[in-house]
């Protein structure tokens with residue numbers, strides 16, 4: 506590559522002028538962007554250029570020359586390097602400001618709505634140890650069964666015992682499970698050969714119930730002496746009510762396989778959210794930050810402005826949590842979701858909470874919505890909470906045809922949210938307000954809930 510202002514392995518001093526949406530510091534050398542981990546706007550750093558591409562490059566800090574006022578002391582480089590907590594070098598106040606700005610930027614640049622009302626982000630009182638779920642890879646490191654996190658952009662395991670953003674009881678449980686399995690000679694997965702056995706340990710812990718589920722993801726169904734292992738795990742971790750083996754034989758990055766076998770207790774845990782009880786099984790999506798999930802749902806329900814005569818659709822409903830939280834305020838709730846396990850949880854959750862005005866259906870949102878429209882389902886409020894890629898255009902088209910008075914859009918990706926809001930805006934909906942919520946402190950991710958109102 507010719508005519509680039511920097512070369513690989515060159516050392517230079519740069520000013521950090523911005524933060525990328527992934528939380529990397531950005532410097533410009535003659536207009537050429539360099540992305541640098543663990544740097545903040547306003548800082549000056551001596552950096553070593555690691556990678557040079559046509560349009561941008563990457564560098565790492567050799568010496569920090571000047572420090573930002575937004576930097577915290579005691580930065581744990583491992584948490585940044587593994588991507589567990591890429592923003593933990595920033596004060597929480599600065600993290601919140603950064604995320605709020607991300608949401609403002611996308612509404613300005615992508616949705617082309619510079620005037621839209623964006624409320625100050627809702628952060629956490631204690632933004633650490635908030636995750637109710639952990640999934641950690643297992644590999645053999647220096648002869649030992651080891652748990653930790655992959656170094657960013659690699660599958661090299663960095664052994665770790667304190668994950669900083671996970672419920673501390675979950676961190677403890679990972680160590681107990683790892684050590685019991687090591688004692689019984691369970692072999693770690695060898696990715697390069699798709700050999701060995703134990704690939705991941707997943708732990709979920711109910712925020713209110715404190716019930717714990719352990720999932721052992723293995724390559725093969727064989728797990729010798731599992732009866733003894735699960736008894737020992739339960740002895741050391743009395744909160745465990747469920748131990749499930751998930752078998753994933755494929756050479757893939759996807760963590761879970763299709764087959765589950767319950768090794769101990771039941772195949773789910775229960776927990777509470779906004780005063781209702783939920784059953785959560787191994788393969789079902791459940792918000793990982795219970796405290797902020799309640800904040801988010803409260804906002805979504807407030808924005809919906811529900812009346813007792815309303816019919817509500819909860820699209821991408823998971824185990825039914827949003828729809829069931831509001832079901833006693835409305836006439837009927839329809840929920841749809843692609844994952845059959847989540848829908849079977851949702852149906853049980855409705856019964857458990859004594860709610861009979863709900864209907865759940867399995868399938869892709871973009872296929873189910875047109876069938877409901879055809880059957881004459883008429884939603885007053887449509888709630889959507891899609892995965893990062895956002896809504897399919899065909900889904901938006903059907904939603905517009907159904908003509909709900911309001912659309913409440915819950916999103917974990919501001920870019921797809923802004924894109925979809927623009928499509929709704931082109932079809933007669935107006936964005937009334939946007940509420941960013943910090944569901945993932947110490948990381949660059951930001952959640953938002955939007956109220957869209959039909960105006961034409």
Ligand SMILES: C[S@@+](CC[C@H](N)C(=O)[O-])C[C@H]1O[C@@H](n2cnc3c(N)ncnc32)[C@H](O)[C@@H]1O
Pocket residue numbers: 790791792821822823824825826827841842843844847868869870871890891892917
């Ligand atoms: C962000 S989660 C939200 C779940 C739920 N609303 C909650 O708060 O727990 C997105 C959900 O969409 C589901 N999903 C993904 N693609 C889908 C599709 N095309 N149609 C329907 N559901 C889908 C996932 O299985 C997941 O449960």
